[in-house]
Amino acid sequence: MKPFYACNSPEHAVSRRQFLTGSAATLGLLGFQDMLSPANAQTIRRQDKRVLVVFLSGGVSQLETWDPKPGTNTGGPFQAIPTSVPGVHISELLPYTAQQMHRLAIVRGLNTTEDDHGKGAYIMQTGRRQVPAERYPHLGSVAAKLLGAEDNPLPGYIHISPRGDGGGFNRGDAAFLGPRYASVTLADGAPPANLLRPPTLTELADSERNDIRNRINGRFLQTRRSADTEAYTNSFAQAEQIMSRRNLFDLSQEPMYSHDRYGRHEFGRHCLLARRLLESGVTFVKVTHSNYDTHHENFDFHIEQLGEFDRTFATLLEDLHERGMLDRTLVIVMSEFGRTPTINRNYGRDHWSRAWSVAMAGCGVRGGACIGRTNDNGTAVVDRQVHGGHLFHTYFRALGLDSRRNHYHDGRPIPMADPQADAISEVLA
Amino acid sequence: MLSARPICMGVALVLFVTDHAVAQTPLTQRIDQEIQKGLQGTPAALPAGDAEFLRRVYLDLTGIIPSAAEARAFLNDPAPDKRAKLIDKLLAGDEYARHMQNTFDVLLLDRRPDKFVKRPDWLEFLRKSFAANTPYDQLVREILSADGADSKTRAAAAFYLNRDGEPNVLTKDISRLFLGMNLQCAQCHDHPLVDAYKQDFYYGIYAFLNRSYAINDKNLKMTVFAEKAEGDVSFQSVFAPKVMKTTGMFLPFGKPIAEPKFDKGQEYVAAPKQGERGVPKFSRRAQLAGALTAPDNPRFARAAVNRLWWLVFGRGLVNPVEFDHPGNPPSHPELLELLTQEFVARKYDMKSFLRDIVSSQTYQRSSESPKDAKDTDPAKFAVAPVRALTPEQFAWSLLQATGQLDADRKALAPKATEAALYARNAGQVTPFINLFAGQPGEPANGDFQATIDQTLFLRNSPAVRNLLMPRPGDLAERLNNMKEAAPLADELYLSVLTRQPSPEEAQDVSEYLARRPGDRPTAVEELIWALLTSAEFRFNH
Numbered sequence: 026m027k028p029f030y031a032c033n034s035p036e037h038a039v040s041r042r043q044f045l046t047g048s049a050a051t052l053g054l055l056g057f058q059d060m061l062s063p064a065n066a067q068t069i070r071r072q073d074k075r076v077l078v079v080f081l082s083g084g085v086s087q088l089e090t091w092d093p094k095p096g097t098n099t100g101g102p103f104q105a106i107p108t109s110v111p112g113v114h115i116s117e118l119l120p121y122t123a124q125q126m127h128r129l130a131i132v133r134g135l136n137t138t139e140d141d142h143g144k145g146a147y148i149m150q151t152g153r154r155q156v157p158a159e160r161y162p163h164l165g166s167v168a169a170k171l172l173g174a175e176d177n178p179l180p181g182y183i184h185i186s187p188r189g190d191g192g193g194f195n196r197g198d199a200a201f202l203g204p205r206y207a208s209v210t211l212a213d214g215a216p217p218a219n220l221l222r223p224p225t226l227t228e229l230a231d232s233e234r235n236d237i238r239n240r241i242n243g244r245f246l247q248t249r250r251s252a253d254t255e256a257y258t259n260s261f262a263q264a265e266q267i268m269s270r271r272n273l274f275d276l277s278q279e280p281m282y283s284h285d286r287y288g289r290h291e292f293g294r295h296c297l298l299a300r301r302l303l304e305s306g307v308t309f310v311k312v313t314h315s316n317y318d319t320h321h322e323n324f325d326f327h328i329e330q331l332g333e334f335d336r337t338f339a340t341l342l343e344d345l346h347e348r349g350m351l352d353r354t355l356v357i358v359m360s361e362f363g364r365t366p367t368i369n370r371n372y373g374r375d376h377w378s379r380a381w382s383v384a385m386a387g388c389g390v391r392g393g394a395c396i397g398r399t400n401d402n403g404t405a406v407v408d409r410q411v412h413g414g415h416l417f418h419t420y421f422r423a424l425g426l427d428s429r430r431n432h433y434h435d436g437r438p439i440p441m442a443d444p445q446a447d448a449i450s451e452v453l454a
Numbered sequence: 455m456l457s458a459r460p461i462c463m464g465v466a467l468v469l470f471v472t473d474h475a476v477a478q479t480p481l482t483q484r485i486d487q488e489i490q491k492g493l494q495g496t497p498a499a500l501p502a503g504d505a506e507f508l509r510r511v512y513l514d515l516t517g518i519i520p521s522a523a524e525a526r527a528f529l530n531d532p533a534p535d536k537r538a539k540l541i542d543k544l545l546a547g548d549e550y551a552r553h554m555q556n557t558f559d560v561l562l563l564d565r566r567p568d569k570f571v572k573r574p575d576w577l578e579f580l581r582k583s584f585a586a587n588t589p590y591d592q593l594v595r596e597i598l599s600a601d602g603a604d605s606k607t608r609a610a611a612a613f614y615l616n617r618d619g620e621p622n623v624l625t626k627d628i629s630r631l632f633l634g635m636n637l638q639c640a641q642c643h644d645h646p647l648v649d650a651y652k653q654d655f656y657y658g659i660y661a662f663l664n665r666s667y668a669i670n671d672k673n674l675k676m677t678v679f680a681e682k683a684e685g686d687v688s689f690q691s692v693f694a695p696k697v698m699k700t701t702g703m704f705l706p707f708g709k710p711i712a713e714p715k716f717d718k719g720q721e722y723v724a725a726p727k728q729g730e731r732g733v734p735k736f737s738r739r740a741q742l743a744g745a746l747t748a749p750d751n752p753r754f755a756r757a758a759v760n761r762l763w764w765l766v767f768g769r770g771l772v773n774p775v776e777f778d779h780p781g782n783p784p785s786h787p788e789l790l791e792l793l794t795q796e797f798v799a800r801k802y803d804m805k806s807f808l809r810d811i812v813s814s815q816t817y818q819r820s821s822e823s824p825k826d827a828k829d830t831d832p833a834k835f836a837v838a839p840v841r842a843l844t845p846e847q848f849a850w851s852l853l854q855a856t857g858q859l860d861a862d863r864k865a866l867a868p869k870a871t872e873a874a875l876y877a878r879n880a881g882q883v884t885p886f887i888n889l890f891a892g893q894p895g896e897p898a899n900g901d902f903q904a905t906i907d908q909t910l911f912l913r914n915s916p917a918v919r920n921l922l923m924p925r926p927g928d929l930a931e932r933l934n935n936m937k938e939a940a941p942l943a944d945e946l947y948l949s950v951l952t953r954q955p956s957p958e959e960a961q962d963v964s965e966y967l968a969r970r971p972g973d974r975p976t977a978v979e980e981l982i983w984a985l986l987t988s989a990e991f992r993f994n995h
Binding site for chain 1: 620622623626636638639641646647774776777821822823840841842892893894895896901902903904905906907908909910911913914915916919956959962966976980981983984985987988989990992993995
């Protein structure tokens with residue numbers, strides 16, 4: 026029987042000798058601190074890094090986006106067009122995005138070997154393969170924990186989901202990092218549950234009842250104050266602040282021209298909201314655009330879907346740049362996998378994870394870079410093959426985090442990113 | 455050899471009898487002596503007052519704060535032995551079994567969703583076991599011996615089946631729950647940080663389970679835990695990938711367990727077929743429960759004792775409770791040894807054991823830090839801990855504090871049994887519990903995190919607001935019927951915080967009500983809310 030490397034101890038990657046000479050071996054299990062020393066953590070937080078993920082749900086076709094193969098047996102009907110970077114071509118379905126190519130890096134050699142929606146999404150959001158005995162935190166939860174300011178009243182990880190999907194808090198996303206770093210899903214952009222004061226309770230009455238609560242707490246905590254009691258009492262102040270910023274979730278506050286630029290459709294609204302949230306200090310925002318699972322009529326669906334995505338996404342990049350936010354916002358466009366080069370008899374493309382692409386921008390990403398190469402008809406990676414682990418090292422490095430460090434779960438070291446992979450340094454400026 | 459072995463008490467009894475002084479000093483006093491020894495000048499907190507003790511012991515033994523009527527009766531009782539009487543009463547009550555059912559459900563299944571064994575059956579199995587005070591070793595044997603094929607014992611098979619019978623998940627959970635050794639990191643190599651946790655240990659336990667598999671049996675028409683007669687365990691360390699090792703069954707530090715050989719074709723009672731479970735003549739898995747609870751494996755009792763201590767003190771004598779190893783020694787080694795021997799000598803009687811712990815002065819100290827004491831080491835147990843209520847304690851205590859249960863008692867009388875109250879409210883508390891609970895499948899490590907969704911829920915949700923509304927017999931109604939501020943403050947504090955208000959607090963209430971003469975019912979709701987959302991209510995102290 027083959028062991029699966031559930032604990033992903035660093036020892037799988039480095040030699041035992043190297044490991045034992047490190048400081049970890051001299052520590053007892055009780056003495057573990059967070060992976061960052063407080064001074065380090067503060068420096069990183071002050072840099073105010075953010076992350077935006079645009080998740081093209083269902084599996085976007087790499088051939089209709091970042092890695093077109095026109096004129097081949099797998100290429101489909103669309104052409105490749107030049108971009109703002111000489112020599113780099115992407116699909117003609119992305120004319121606006123093509124003009125942002127100088128801000129984008131494309132990783133074309135992705136092979137995640139997982140064609141199941143759920144498992145593929147897990148790899149792309151955690152950088153690991155799913156295993157029975159361990160759960161890894163989402164990139165969003167890690168970012169919320171390591172990049173977010175402790176006193177930020179806003180949730181660190183917000184997911185804007187398409188209409189029809191549920192909303193709420195998703196504790197599982199944070200795994201062992203704890204529910205504080207779990208995602209909050211805003212269903213179709215709707216604000217979090219219970220954000221508004223009950224209509225029967227006036228602001229004055231609410232303030233009075235909180236005064237009484239504070240007085241009771243004051244007496245009790247004189248002799249019993251602890252980190253836990255502080256966390257509890259502070260959470261009420263945080264709730265107060267997020268309630269007072271409820272306009273953040275209200276897009277009618279945005280000028281008409283913003284709505285026009287972003288596009289007057291669901292994805293446009295969601296991206297506009299994402300920009301508002303990032304601008305207000307939310308560390309990680311994920312916008313899901315659905316649905317790219319084109320087993321039938323792949324080409325028609327991609328015209329339709331990318332027609333929404335292209336202009337809105339290009340606007341969002343431009344807007345982040347204009348507002349001076351792109352330098353510290355890592356933007357990632359991902360899916361759970363790509364789509365088969367082979368076109369099936371329903372003019373569809375099926376699930377395909379062996380050779381596909383991801384695009385990134387901002388935050389130290391080298392604009393115009395294309396890393397990795399697939400063969401002529403896109404059926405295999407022929408240069409610089411990478412998987413989810415490489416992507417996560419790259420994301421962390423772009424965000425100024427040392428991807429070789431560990432999280433600690435009840436004293437167990439858990440590497441932040443797959444220790445057998447490394448960053449794709451060509452992506453980083 | 456095949457079935458669970460009877461427990462031999464020999465070793466423990468010999469030790470017990472040879473030391474007469476030990477035998478004659480009640481356990482409660484020995485606990486206090488050992489804790490006292492460890493203080494070494496650290497100032498200890500004063501004894502807890504009656505109200506402080508009352509709330510804590512209710513939460514720890516019944517999982518819920520007392521009703522106002524229960525609190526009043528206890529506080530007004532002049533009997534000098536009223537604490538001892540209360541402890542006995544609580545341990546004998548139905549609420550104790552319910553609380554232990556909830557506690558062990560979370561411990562053993564980590565809030566996994568309903569799977570092959572229905573949750574109500576599993577919970578009822580646990581409740582009955584704790585109501586009958588089934589010895590702990592027997593309870594564990596029942597859980598680890600059930601394969602789900604026999605309807606009488608099927609509920610206990612939830613431990614295996616609701617984990618899909620996955621042998622790695624089971625190895626990890628069995629090692630941490632029943633041995634206090636989290637061997638997860640020893641799966642691929644010797645534990646990198648704990649010298650004592652060898653990779654062999656992991657596979658020694660794994661070998662009890664490697665032939666087992668969950669199968670939907672077409673004859674039984676349900677999913678059961680079946681077993682093959684073949685399959686050996688071999689493993690390699692990632693540091694020495696060329697060295698393949700093999701192992702049979704053994705528990706950490708224990709002896710290998712022998713396995714009979716059968717002639718080819720003779721291995722099965724029923725050979726596995728497509729859709730039909732296998733039943734081998736010799737079951738590896740059947741050895742596990744007996745080996746684990748046998749007297750030559752003292753780690754089982756030690757882990758159990760440490761876990762029970764953790765339940766009432768919020769930390770183990772070995773802490774973290776799942777990392778018992780020489781590099782992480784107990785804070786009070788002699789006490790842990792004594793408790794372990796005593797638990798075995800008492801035949802794993804949990805009630806009597808818990809009774810002696812909560813009767814100790816150590817347990818009955820105040821949670822108020824003594825003056826001038828700064829940052830007392832919690833491992834000294836000098837001050838009673840302040841711990842967040844579990845989701846279950848919090849949800850049920852909200853219903854008790856707001857008088858929802860009083861109202862139900864009134865409505866159900868004279869049939870207001872614990873079971874009836876539970877059945878009536880279990881559905882209502884589920885959303886509360888889900889909101890405050892950790893994620894399914896992840897062991898709760900005791901870390902407290904207050905999240906924004908929880909606080910917005912407490913502040914603004916209709917669900918919490920509904921608890922504050924008057925209905926016949928509940929707290930809001932009782933308070934609305936009181937004209938004077940002083941008795942109102944008294945009833946309010948007793949119902950929610952299980953104590954009388956201080957004069958200053960009574961004054962606060964009186965002034966608040968005087969400012970709101972026109973809308974007394976609303977003012978009352980907000981007063982209740984303020985107490986419910988205080989840290990004093992949210993924590994066990």
